[in-house]
Amino acid sequence: MDITTANFGGRVLEIINDIASAHFVAVDLEMSGIQPNPQPGDRRKTRTLQELYTEAKQAAEKYATLQVGLICVIQDTNGKKYHVRPYNITLNPSFENSLGIDRTFFFQSRCVQFLKRHGFEFDKCLEVGVSCLSREEKNQTRDLANTPPTRMDLKIAEDDYDALTLVDHLRAKINEWIAKGVHDDSESLCISNLKDTTADSTGSSTLTTYHRALVHETVRNEYPTLKTGSENGAIFVKLKSNIEAESLDSLRVRQHSAEISKAVGFRWILEAMVGGDLSHMDIRQYAMETIRAYEPGVDNVMTYLAATRKSLDNLKNRRTVLVGHNMLFDLVYLLALLGPLPDSVEAFQATIHKLFPLIIDTKFMATAVERSPNSTNGASSLDQVMASLKSNKIPTIVLDSAFKKYRRRAYAHEAGYDSSVTAEIAILLSAELGADPGPESDAETVTDSQTEPLTESQTESPTRYRDWLPAPQVISPPAGPSRFAHETMFDVLGELGDDDETSQEEDEVPANEEQEAETASEDYVWTAIDYALSASEVSSIPALPLMPPLDDVFWSDYGNRLRVFGTVEGVLRFGGE
Structure with missing residues (x-):
């Protein structure tokens, strides 16, 4: 056969x-x-x-x-x-x-x-x-799965007023939103420009690519129960579902382990x-x-x-x-x-x-x-x-x-x-x-x-x-x-x-x-x-x-x-x- x-x-x-x-x-x-x-x-x-x-x-x-x-x-x-x-x-x-x-x-x-x-x-x-997949190869690829992906943290310059202010007010905005009571992922907080996070921003209120990256990174690193998504130029902050609440790293490890088991x-x-x-x-x-x-x-x-x-x-x-x-x-x-x-x-x-x-x-x-x-x-x-x-x-x-x-x-x-x-x-x-x-x-x-x-x-x-x-x-x-x-x-x-x-x-x-x-x-x-x-x-x-x-x-x-x-x-x- x-x-x-x-x-x-x-x-x-x-x-x-x-x-x-x-x-x-x-x-x-x-x-x-x-x-x-x-x-x-x-x-x-x-x-x-x-x-x-x-x-x-x-x-x-x-x-x-x-x-x-x-x-x-x-x-x-x-x-x-x-x-x-x-x-x-x-x-x-x-x-x-x-x-x-x-x-x-x-x-x-x-x-x-x-x-x-x-x-x-x-x-x-x-x-x-x-x-x-040999025993040694399996251990090698498992070690790779247990190693979190390398993330490049964005560094904010001391004189970047807009970026520092955006992050501070973003935290305050999210904390206020959570305090009101968020029950499921149907509710969201919309961040479309700097005015959504700052009260007295001057100049252009448009979110640059750099500002958008700051929003995504801040939510990912500081709010593990929340997720971000982009649509029509705006960023939406939502509550993760029960499945999504699991650590993404743990989920990635489980998926990789399934691939390893198949490759054996x-x-x-x-x-x-x-x-x-x-x-x-x-x-x-x-x-x-x-x-x-x-x-x-x-x-x-x-x-x-x-x-x-x-x-x-x-x-x-x-x-x-x-x-x-x-x-x-x-x-x-x-x-x-x-x-x-x-x-x-x-x-x-x-x-x-x-x-x-x-x-x-x-x-x-x-x-x-x-x-x-x-x-x-x-x-x-x-x-x-x-x-x-x-x-x-x-x-x-x-x-x-x-x-x-x-x-x-x-x-x-x-x-x-x-x-x-x-x-x-x-x-x-x-x-x-x-x-x-x-x-x-x-x-x-x-x-x-x-x-x-x-x-x-x-x-x-x-x-x-x-x-x-x-x-x-x-x-x-x-x-x-x-x-x-x-x-x-x-x-x-x-x-x-x-x-x-x-x-x-x-x-x-x-x-x-x-x-x-x-x-x-x-x-x-x-x-x-x-x-x-x-x-x-x-x-x-x-x-x-x-x-x-x-x-x-x-x-x-x-x-x-x-x-x-x-x-x-x-x-x-x-x-x-």
């Missing part, structure tokens, strides 16, 4: 509720760049984890996150299946001027060309993207995932938007609010399990959306582990042990791992009926789709490893460190930080070429060709498939392995057991480790020695 500013208000609580119910959440990000200072030969240089993290930190501080894929996977242990709910969220890296925040961000040309070749719509980010946008979802502070989130307003737009049958907003607050409590007590593929850069960019990044890789590890006590990297799972007959023999890109699982007897994976976009078509290099395939790999691969790990499956044989950097024979690129799905291929008889045969964004940083310029638009879905997607009302049994696989064919396959329980010792071996090729250490660990 695509999420933009048009539907974010009505969907944000639904996403949070899904996250709270999820067995795990798979994530993938699209960025405007990944190399902070590209230099020839950088991709072939072996780094330490600290050096690589420093590069990732510099990149995240320089470039922008443009799209986030969040896949909520809900496990049905009774039905022995998984319900998948994919959200593809477009982000806007810029803000409205009223917030007083001015971001500077860059685009890396080769990354832009790569995404453009695969149909990424950059203008969509700036036109309908959801904002994401996607970070509300992140805060929910990490058990953060949601006290300033207008949950009631979002609940009303949800009910009005998508659940007209729900009459009681309080019921929906209660369910949402229960979800938030659950997330505080049971933190989100986060899944990704080759996810170091994803984690760094994700953390940057919350606030400033730490300088050391050790501080980064501690921060991530505190926010997400269990991280699952499907790349580490795929390379930790030899998986025999279907092993990829060290090849570990997303497409290669997916292809290696093609012959598995799969657990049933159900794409809920409200999520139609990925039913019959791949959208490679779209964050929502790539993270959907990552979620499927996590289910299939952990079910395979957990069901029959083999004789060398004990903790000692799980490779979580390297004394030497991994080589070309172990992976298609020793310095590839992250792998991507190839260009989408709609599978229909007769079968076309394999969709697992295309370059990644990190390959593009080495060389960018001129072919494959076709844009992948959703409205290009063949008519028969589009009609099926529109008319289907029940859940669809989905797999990214083979789109020609029908529900009846899936039901006839004996399923593997479900994923190992999240508290199983299995995850002590396979969880909280990132495979990081091209580094001296080879693995980045969280929460361990």
